[in-house]
Amino acid sequence: MKIVDARVIVTCPGRNFVTLKITTDDGVTGLGDATLNGRELAVASYLRDHVAPLLIGRDPARIEDTWNYLYRGAYWRRGPVTMTAIAAVDTALWDIKGKVAGLPVYQLLGGRSRDGVTVYGHANGETVAEVLDEVARYTELGYKAVRVQCGVPGLPVTYGVSQDKMFYEPAAARRPVEATWSSEKYLRMVPELFAATRDRFGPDLHLLHDVHHRLTPIEAARLGASLEEYAPFWIEDPVPAELQEGFRLIRQHTTTPIAVGEVFNSIWDCQQLITEQLIDYIRATVVHAGGITHLRRIFDLAALYHVRTGSHGATDLSPVCMSAALHVDIAVPNFGIQEYMRHTELTDEVFPHGYRFADGYLHPGEEPGLGVEIDEKLAARYPYDPAYLPVNRLLDGSMHHW
Numbered sequence: 001m002k003i004v005d006a007r008v009i010v011t012c013p014g015r016n017f018v019t020l021k022i023t024t025d026d027g028v029t030g031l032g033d034a035t036l037n038g039r040e041l042a043v044a045s046y047l048r049d050h051v052a053p054l055l056i057g058r059d060p061a062r063i064e065d066t067w068n069y070l071y072r073g074a075y076w077r078r079g080p081v082t083m084t085a086i087a088a089v090d091t092a093l094w095d096i097k098g099k100v101a102g103l104p105v106y107q108l109l110g111g112r113s114r115d116g117v118t119v120y121g122h123a124n125g126e127t128v129a130e131v132l133d134e135v136a137r138y139t140e141l142g143y144k145a146v147r148v149q150c151g152v153p154g155l156p157v158t159y160g161v162s163q164d165k166m167f168y169e170p171a172a173a174r175r176p177v178e179a180t181w182s183s184e185k186y187l188r189m190v191p192e193l194f195a196a197t198r199d200r201f202g203p204d205l206h207l208l209h210d211v212h213h214r215l216t217p218i219e220a221a222r223l224g225a226s227l228e229e230y231a232p233f234w235i236e237d238p239v240p241a242e243l244q245e246g247f248r249l250i251r252q253h254t255t256t257p258i259a260v261g262e263v264f265n266s267i268w269d270c271q272q273l274i275t276e277q278l279i280d281y282i283r284a285t286v287v288h289a290g291g292i293t294h295l296r297r298i299f300d301l302a303a304l305y306h307v308r309t310g311s312h313g314a315t316d317l318s319p320v321c322m323s324a325a326l327h328v329d330i331a332v333p334n335f336g337i338q339e340y341m342r343h344t345e346l347t348d349e350v351f352p353h354g355y356r357f358a359d360g361y362l363h364p365g366e367e368p369g370l371g372v373e374i375d376e377k378l379a380a381r382y383p384y385d386p387a388y389l390p391v392n393r394l395l396d397g398s399m400h401h402w
């Protein structure tokens with residue numbers, strides 16, 4: 001079997017998605033997500049101009065070899081653009097392998113390790129009362145785990161709080177929205193949010209929170225300590241993770257579990273975090289961490305060090321990525337939890353898929369391959385629409401981490 005076509009499809013059914021579609025000489029097709037929020041066309045060009053020509057004529061069955069061909073063969077290694085492009089190829093080849101074998105991809109990864117994939121939803125609000133109402137909507141839908149994000153009194157725009165609550169979308173503007181930040185005000189708010197949520201919903205609901213890289217290690221240590229009595233499932237991205245050893249400081253002061261890694265692209269971004277047991281959950285996912293092939297390598301390393309998985313699953317990861325993530329989640333021994341921000345109905349129409357939500361769990365479908373397709377005619381009706389993620393400034397105007 002040979003690859004005869006590798007095509008990049010860019011579509012914006014409400015938000016931008018980049019998809020790679022690989023076709024074999026037998027007419028089998030495979031899909032890979034290649035969406036990099038706010039930098040979409042860089043990956044589209046990388047694939048179209050530099051990768052697709054190399055794929056033509058290759059044997060689609062040689063997934064590992066193709067991964068290394070693209071990784072080592074580029075000479076310029078790693079980085080979000082390269083690794084997202086490699087992920088798209090890798091994911092599409094796993095899809096093809098599953099279709100050729102007549103098996104869902106999770107069967108090729110060793111079969112089920114669990115009955116369903118526990119997911120968490122996003123409850124966002126301007127005020128604590130609003131957040132609690134959102135949490136109630138999720139518990140009514142059957143969710144066992146909810147991420148809580150709340151406006152910070154005294155700050156006009158806060159990460160995680162949007163107008164359309166059930167379909168949070170941060171990349172909405174032609175120019176980046178400028179948000180403001182104060183760690184001091186924020187650190188006062190979060191324990192109040194957790195106290196109120198535990199008080200209303202009791203001890204069993206898993207509560208998560210995303211710090212979105214905004215604290216220093218000692219501030220994160222204080223946050224973790226101040227939340228211990230509410231037993232959070234995790235706090236996510238407490239600090240920017242370029243300085244992996246910085247997490248030692250957090251660890252010395254709190255037993256609140258730490259999750260990190262939605263912006264990681266490779267095993268080398270988290271090697272020290274994992275091997276020194278500085279984190280509890282690794283948030284790398286298929287599309288930004290080199291595909292199923294590389295993600296499994298990360299997860300296997302994590303398993304050796306008692307680190308569990310908690311893959312990124314925001315709406316800027318397409319249903320192709322979500323589908324691939326679920327096949328990995330259901331199979332790996334050290335699964336922890338999967339983020340799940342539901343896509344809009346229009347996105348689900350463009351990407352018909354077999355995975356289903358029921359009672360707090362997602363279930364990958366039983367279709368051969370990944371169980372997700374793209375309606376190209378419908379996709380073509382929604383052309384690319386540039387949008388940027390926000391930026392963030394301190395009250396004095398300094399650039400801060402978003």
Ligand code: EZ4
Pocket residue numbers: 037170210212262312314315316339389
């Ligand atoms: O800000 O996916 O945990 N989820 C997140 C997301 C990210 C976006 C960035 O594109 O932090 O909402």
Ligand code: CO
Pocket residue numbers: 210212236237262
């Ligand atoms: Co996050």
